[in-house]
Structure formats: structure tokens, C-alpha cells
Amino acid sequence: MVFQGVLNILQYPAMSNIPPLTALRAFEASVRLGGFARAAVELNVSTSAVSHQIRNLEELLGARLVERSTGMGGIRLTAAGESLLPAASAALSMLEDACSQIKGVAKQLTVSANVPFSAMWLARRLAEFSSRHPETPLNAIIQDGEPDFARFDIDLAVVHVPERALRPDDVILLQEEVFPVCSPELHPFASKAVCRCRLLQESHQNSPEIDWRTWSARFGLPGDFETKIVRYSSFSQVIGAAIGGAGLALGRSPLIDPELRSGRLVRLFPDLSRPASWRFVLRKGPARRHRMLDPLIEFLQAEAAVPATPPVLST
Template identity: 75%
Template sequence: MTHLPPLNALRAFEAAVRLGGFARAAAELNVSTSAVSHQIRALEELLGARLLERSTGVGGIRVTPAGARLLPAVSEALSRLGEACADIRGTAKRLTVSANAPFSSMWLARRLAEFSSLHPDTPLNAVVVDNEPDFARHDIDLAIVHVPQQRLAPDDDVLLRESVFPVCSPELYPFASRAVCRCRLLQEAHENSPEIDWHSWTAQFGLPDDFETKIVRYSSFSQVIGAAVGGAGIALGRVPLIEPELSSGRLVPLFPGLSRAASWRFVLRRNPAERHRLLEALITYLHEEANVPPRTEFIAAQPTKRRTMADDAPA
């Protein structure tokens, strides 16, 4: 233990790497930039190895092989120290998770509440971030990011793959299943996702040349599904996000068995500087939840009953 470096030097090293420079580390640690530089230089002399090098790239520093070897141990040790101190003070560190708005409200929110009930001693925080998060700025431990399939990295931790198919309310189903071309079409605004663009389904449903006038566009998927549940038209639903609507019967597949694979994936991204004690447990829990099959097989058998009820109502 007598050969361990000073804690302040280790904190300076970790902060400089995580934040990408001495000045940013100094601001976080509330010391001068020269103090950070001095602490890291003293740490390098104590270890007999260069940990950081000046770089002309973004951030101004580059981690050496020795620094890359030291960093995970320092990050984990500082995180465990922080958690232990928080436990003693009775202020356990929050576990913060981010996701975009549709995924957060339609799939993640309920599951985070259930996970919290299993770990009531740890505060859980969910934030909405539509794009890649700034982990340090938002203090995020785990991000769930919507990534195009072509941009997936080999080591990406994929949580969910989606399927897309037309859905509508049970009240609209009798008419919609017979005359798609006469119905209002609900569409989410999203780039590089042909499967959720009604134009890519033109041949499938024999839509007329002027069907563009029947499309209502929304800025979010939640709006699309809200309109579909209200009977406003036919939506291109994304499973498993709409699994609750399918399970409850608020939405039904227009043509059971017809679906397309989505071109985006939901990917888990860990904060490289944080190791919350419950992070791995949460990741395991989310993967288990993602592997539960959607109940579309059960719902696909329901439109016959609902169709009879709807047929009795005025057109």
C-alpha cells in the first residue's frame, strides 16, 4: 500500500483522459491547469512510465499504452470509492439511463421502474437524449442509442431489432383491411428508414399516384401511435415499441404475417468513465426483457372478433 500513488494524482490523470485535456480536468477538480500537469508528471515519475503525450488532435492529449493500461483500474477504483462514500452518507449514487423519446416512453420507462423495485436502495434517473449523449455533461451511466444498421460497429452491444408493419385501431380495421388506399396514412418523420415511409409500400398495397395527399406526417413516433389508437388512420408500427398497444388490443395488425425488418438498431453504450455497481445488473435485465417475444401471435388472431363488432357499427 505504501507504493500507491497519491489519490489527487490519480484523479487528475483520470479526469484529463475522460475530459480530453488538462484545462477541462482542472475546471472539474477546481485547481489550476499547471497543478493538473504537475500531478500527472509526478505520477509518471513515480511509475517510471509516460502516461500521456501532447497531441495536435482534438483535446490536445494522447493516452500511451501504459496510460491505457492504468486508466480502467483508476476509473473503477475512483467509482467504487465514490459509491462506498455515498453509501456511508446514505446518498447512493444515481444510476442514470438515457434514450430517445419514443423508446424511453414506450419501452424503457416501465422496465426501469420494475428494475428500481428490485433495487430500492439506488436512485434511478431516466433522461431523454435523442442523439449520441455527452456522458460527462449529462452524468449518464448507460445510453440506449438508435443506430443505423450500416453504422454498427463489430463490438456494439445491440439490445433490440425492430419489425415494421401496418397497424390500425380495431374500430377502423374492417374498413382499412379492405381499402388501404382510401384511408388516412400516418407517417413518422425519420431519415434513412424506408420501411417507415409509405412510399416504400406503394406496390404492396396498390396505392394510387395521388396517395401523397392522404399522408399525415408527425415529428415523433409517439404522435403517430397516438393518432392510430384514436382511429385516425393506418400507421406503420414498430415492434416491440407498440407491444403494449397490441397486447391490449388498442391496435391490431392490418395484415397478420406481413412485416419488414427495420434498418435501425437500439444499441447500449456504457459511460467509459463510470462503473456504477448496478450497471451490469441493469444491462443483463434489459437484455432479458428484450428477449421476451412480442405477443403479436396472440393479437393476430383477434381482428375477427373485433371486425364483427365494428361491422355492426355505422360506417
């Protein structure tokens, strides 16, 4: 009888409302990765084993947690699943952090952004954050468009989106200002004869403020001015050409603020600018919050709030 009592205690501990860890891991991984099959690969078990663990979890809790999505083999959370996920993710993340610390292996914090933003704004700031928190390994990757959180285990994504596409949980980091810029050598001529200058333009859909046609009336450009436009596939190319004196570019602040501060680029006219129609926003990964995620977000927001004071050449 005593043995049976001990066995009962082992089988049914005092914290009986907490489901088995394997079931919670299967649930969290399935949601984070978007399906049972992907979770099975990560957990090194069969897909049926993942399905079985989640079914057992639902039976223990007396509630349906996930429903299979039609068409793509994925899943979606029920109201009960939405309630459980944050707690399960936080608990597993804390366990992972604690085990990593005991083993002496720090958990990596992964951040994604597109090429121009990463190279011209984010990279230096991530290095600064790393110098303040050397115990946290940082991994910066390039992702254009919608980030693949699951595939690259992204904790935080910086996404460039039009204002109409903002999501309720997006954290706005930056709204850019757009204005004409050029090299200081070209400035004396360009400020007096815009219509005679080569025009450098980034190819970007649905962004009228970075299209020279939007500015043509302001500068009195001739009807054939588009023959003077050189189009580039990326903003980095445009700015590189402008720094080299190839022509006038439509600069995006704060991405070009370092070039303005150094004098490699100057504004064509000090008070002429347009607000950008796109935003840089922060999006958190769907699960497994890194303990340094919120400090990183606060750091980036503080950096974005610092005003720029670039020099301006007189005409």
C-alpha cells in the same frame, strides 16, 4: 535516525507502486471529461494543476499516458493510458461507493434514451428495476442522437443507430420489426381499402421500412398516394394519431407491443412485416463504472428477450 525512518515509511509506503490518489483522480477525470480544463472544473483546481498531476503520474510510472489532441484541446490515451484507465476508474468508483455508503448517500445511476424509446419501452422497465433494487437511485434523462456522457454523467445510454454505424463495444438490445397498424375501429375498412386510407408517417432519414413508399407496391397504392400522407417529427406522434383512428401507421415492435396487447392498435395483416434497418444498442459511459451497471444491462437484455403475443383481428 528513528524519526527519519518513520518519515521515510510515511513517504514511501510498502505499496509503493500505487501512485497518489490526487494524480489518479486527475488522470481519470481528464479522460472521462475529455480534457484538462474540464477536469480542473470538476476537481476545483487549476488546469495547470491537473496537467502537473498527470505529468507527475507519468514520471512515477515511467510511461506516457495521454497525448493532447490537435484542434479541440482534448486528449487521447496512449497504450499505457488504455491499460491504466479501467483499473483507475474501478478503484475510484469503489472508493466513491464505499464513502457514499458510509455517509448514507447512495450513488445515482443515470440512463439516457431518446423520447420514443424512453416513453414507450424503457421508463416502465427502469421503474421495475428500481423496485428490485430500491437502494440504487435511478435517473432517466432524454438524449437524442449521440449522448453527452460527460456533461450529464451518464452511466448507460440507449442509442438508436443504423446497422452500418454499430461500434465494436455496442451491446445490441433490440432489433425492431415494422408493420402496418391501425385502430380496431378503422381495421375492417382499412384491411380492404388501404389505398383509400390516410397514411401516417414518421420523418426519419435512412429508414426505408418506415416510409410508405417502400410499401406502395405491396398495397397497390395509386400514383398520387403521397398526398394522403401526414408526416410527424416523432414516432410518438404517429402512434398517438393511429390510436385515435386518424389513419394507418407503420408500427415498430416492440415499442408498440403494449398498445397491441391492450387492443388499442391492431396489425393490419398478421404475417406482413419488415425488419428495421436501425438498432437500439447499449453504450456504457467511458469511465467510473457504477456497481449496478452490469445488473441493469442484464435486466434490460432479459426484458428485450421476452416475446410479445399481441392479439390480431381477423379480416
